[in-house]
Amino acid sequence: MTDSSILVLTTGGTIDKAYFDALSEYQIVDSGIPELLKEARVALPFRVVELMRKDSLELTDADRTLIASAAREAPEARVVITHGTDTMTETAKVIASEVPGKTVVLTGALSPARFAETDAPFNLGMAFATAQTAPPGVWIAMSGQVFDGLKVRKDREAGKFVAI
Amino acid sequence: MTDSSILVLTTGGTIDKAYFDALSEYQIVDSGIPELLKEARVALPFRVVELMRKDSLELTDADRTLIASAAREAPEARVVITHGTDTMTETAKVIASEVPGKTVVLTGALSPARFAETDAPFNLGMAFATAQTAPPGVWIAMSGQVFDGLKVRKDREAGKFVAI
Amino acid sequence: MTDSSILVLTTGGTIDKAYFDALSEYQIVDSGIPELLKEARVALPFRVVELMRKDSLELTDADRTLIASAAREAPEARVVITHGTDTMTETAKVIASEVPGKTVVLTGALSPARFAETDAPFNLGMAFATAQTAPPGVWIAMSGQVFDGLKVRKDREAGKFVAI
Amino acid sequence: MTDSSILVLTTGGTIDKAYFDALSEYQIVDSGIPELLKEARVALPFRVVELMRKDSLELTDADRTLIASAAREAPEARVVITHGTDTMTETAKVIASEVPGKTVVLTGALSPARFAETDAPFNLGMAFATAQTAPPGVWIAMSGQVFDGLKVRKDREAGKFVAI
Numbered sequence: 001m002t003d004s005s006i007l008v009l010t011t012g013g014t015i016d017k018a019y020f021d022a023l024s025e026y027q028i029v030d031s032g033i034p035e036l037l038k039e040a041r042v043a044l045p046f047r048v049v050e051l052m053r054k055d056s057l058e059l060t061d062a063d064r065t066l067i068a069s070a071a072r073e074a075p076e077a078r079v080v081i082t083h084g085t086d087t088m089t090e091t092a093k094v095i096a097s098e099v100p101g102k103t104v105v106l107t108g109a110l111s112p113a114r115f116a117e118t119d120a121p122f123n124l125g126m127a128f129a130t131a132q133t134a135p136p137g138v139w140i141a142m143s144g145q146v147f148d149g150l151k152v153r154k155d156r157e158a159g160k161f162v163a164i
Numbered sequence: 165m166t167d168s169s170i171l172v173l174t175t176g177g178t179i180d181k182a183y184f185d186a187l188s189e190y191q192i193v194d195s196g197i198p199e200l201l202k203e204a205r206v207a208l209p210f211r212v213v214e215l216m217r218k219d220s221l222e223l224t225d226a227d228r229t230l231i232a233s234a235a236r237e238a239p240e241a242r243v244v245i246t247h248g249t250d251t252m253t254e255t256a257k258v259i260a261s262e263v264p265g266k267t268v269v270l271t272g273a274l275s276p277a278r279f280a281e282t283d284a285p286f287n288l289g290m291a292f293a294t295a296q297t298a299p300p301g302v303w304i305a306m307s308g309q310v311f312d313g314l315k316v317r318k319d320r321e322a323g324k325f326v327a328i
Numbered sequence: 329m330t331d332s333s334i335l336v337l338t339t340g341g342t343i344d345k346a347y348f349d350a351l352s353e354y355q356i357v358d359s360g361i362p363e364l365l366k367e368a369r370v371a372l373p374f375r376v377v378e379l380m381r382k383d384s385l386e387l388t389d390a391d392r393t394l395i396a397s398a399a400r401e402a403p404e405a406r407v408v409i410t411h412g413t414d415t416m417t418e419t420a421k422v423i424a425s426e427v428p429g430k431t432v433v434l435t436g437a438l439s440p441a442r443f444a445e446t447d448a449p450f451n452l453g454m455a456f457a458t459a460q461t462a463p464p465g466v467w468i469a470m471s472g473q474v475f476d477g478l479k480v481r482k483d484r485e486a487g488k489f490v491a492i
Numbered sequence: 493m494t495d496s497s498i499l500v501l502t503t504g505g506t507i508d509k510a511y512f513d514a515l516s517e518y519q520i521v522d523s524g525i526p527e528l529l530k531e532a533r534v535a536l537p538f539r540v541v542e543l544m545r546k547d548s549l550e551l552t553d554a555d556r557t558l559i560a561s562a563a564r565e566a567p568e569a570r571v572v573i574t575h576g577t578d579t580m581t582e583t584a585k586v587i588a589s590e591v592p593g594k595t596v597v598l599t600g601a602l603s604p605a606r607f608a609e610t611d612a613p614f615n616l617g618m619a620f621a622t623a624q625t626a627p628p629g630v631w632i633a634m635s636g637q638v639f640d641g642l643k644v645r646k647d648r649e650a651g652k653f654v655a656i
Contacts, residue, residue, distance in 0.1 A: 042308025125289025144206025368614035370636025453617025472534025
């Protein structure tokens with residue numbers, strides 16, 4: 001394995017949702033990803049860039065183009081993207097066509113990272129390992145599994161990602 | 165990626181330490197790994213076998229032989245082993261010579277899984293992803309990094325694993 | 329202090345909010361109060377009754393009458409009520425006029441109990457202690473403070489309860 | 493109720509235990525009490541003084557005299573003391589004879605505050621409420637209950653405090 005740097009792009013999604021009592025509503029807030037990586041005692045060099053704070057149902061084509069550009073133009077060859085789960089596979093398709101030669105892993109969470117019970121740190125760990133061990137291409141790390149980013153869908157009712 | 169099953173062997177270590185007030189001491193207890201995998205919403209088939217509950221400084225040659233046998237004889241081709249960090253690399257050597265043709269990933273934690281702040285779920289996520297994406301061999305997933313199991317050491321003072 | 333039983337009535341509110349990925353929304357769910365009391369290792373006899381699961385902005389006069397009846401008719405002389413914070417003081421007024429001779433303590437949370445960072449267990453601890461130490465009347469335990477239930481308001485902007 | 497300030501004296505004990513991987517042992521560390529009070533969103537004025545970091549089995553007569561002096565000489569009339577559970581009742585006796593006219597509440601935890609599952613925030617909430625609502629004297633807030641500090645013992649086998 002190499003020890004080269006990992007770029008983490010955060011885009012929002014459930015993983016970064018918090019609750020605001022003053023508004024009695026949940027909103028996506030400043031990313032908790034740096035805190036998760038500190039808690040995980042990650043000693044590998046990494047860089048976190050907060051691109052946007054959106055529910056993935058609200059992501060536009062322009063947003064996806066921006067995400068792909070940020071991944072493509074970065075010096076790092078290994079990229080982890082935290083993303084809402086509902087349209088994660090759509091962004092994976094854009095990445096597949098616009099970011100050649102890099103290992104890009106999308107991940108997120110079904111339960112917010114700020115919850116006591118959450119899949120966020122496990123999923124982020126999967127993404128970090130996949131970024132280091134998988135060949136160039138687009139991968140999705142969710143539900144305990146590493147999927148080819150173009151051969152997976154979210155089964156909303158079952159609450160998990162499944163291969164197609 | 166394949167969706168074939170993962171075998172998880174638990175052997176003890178800091179990851180499974182808890183505090184017993186009645187004794188005013190910490191001990192390794194029943195493994196918290198199944199709970200972590202449930203919280204991570206792992207949908208991939210897996211099986212957890214609790215082999216022993218030992219601090220890794222107390223592991224004997226016989227213990228390591230038992231761990232290697234359990235990995236070798238199991239039907240699963242992908243094995244995750246949770247293990248104390250102090251002698252993780254010694255067990256990796258035994259696995260390397262006695263478990264051919266399988267992808268075996270050792271992981272553990274520097275802070276117990278029962279702590280509010282812990283590297284346990286992140287590390288377990290790394291191990292699960294590595295078991296699915298790395299070629300046969302022995303790997304160690306710690307400190308945010310996936311290492312060749314034969315080319316890594318624990319830097320006790322720095323509190324992290326480093327490549328050698 | 330006496331060791332007589334405490335009745336806990338749950339009515340909903342932020343303290344019991346969770347996130348449902350399948351709906352991409354937060355809802356009040358089955359009460360986490362019994363789990364909190366178990367984690368707190370409460371050895372005092374208590375009984376938990378889930379009355380309703382409502383945001384306190386949605387509580388009707390009939391709901392408040394029901395809450396007051398449940399407190400008044402119960403055999404316990406000490407009652408803790410978990411409640412949404414926005415109209416907690418309105419329910420306190422109804423309790424004050426309809427539940428004579430009992431020590432009733434309302435509490436809740438500004439951050440859901442299921443969050444990693446939450447005021448829920450601290451507030452519930454304040455409520456349990458107040459139920460045991462305060463004279464009959466209506467009390468509100470929030471923001472680290474025990475208030476006369478008729479002389480307090482929620483300062484929504486400041487995110488805390490203040491005496492009036 | 494009054495809104496006058498609360499003094500929090502920390503002395504160590506299980507509530508402040510953490511694990512040090514470099515030493516493979518648990519030690520009492522810098523107090524997590526300020527963090528707990530922040531998480532609980534305590535708006536009441538308070539002051540935290542770290543007196544010592546000791547397991548309560550190691551407390552000497554001189555230590556108890558120091559704790560009592562700190563409580564007696566402080567300007568605050570309401571004092572919360574976090575303390576190891578094994579000799580909490582011994583310190584209560586010293587406080588009872590040496591700190592007249594103040595409401596002093598001792599509390600602690602059977603499971604460290606840094607654990608995911610802990611009685612620490614609930615117990616601290618009980619102590620804060622008792623400091624505000626109980627008359628002058630010495631109280632112990634543990635096991636979901638507020639005890640007269642001179643009429644309670646720890647039942648080590650049962651893992652709880654019981655009235656005597």
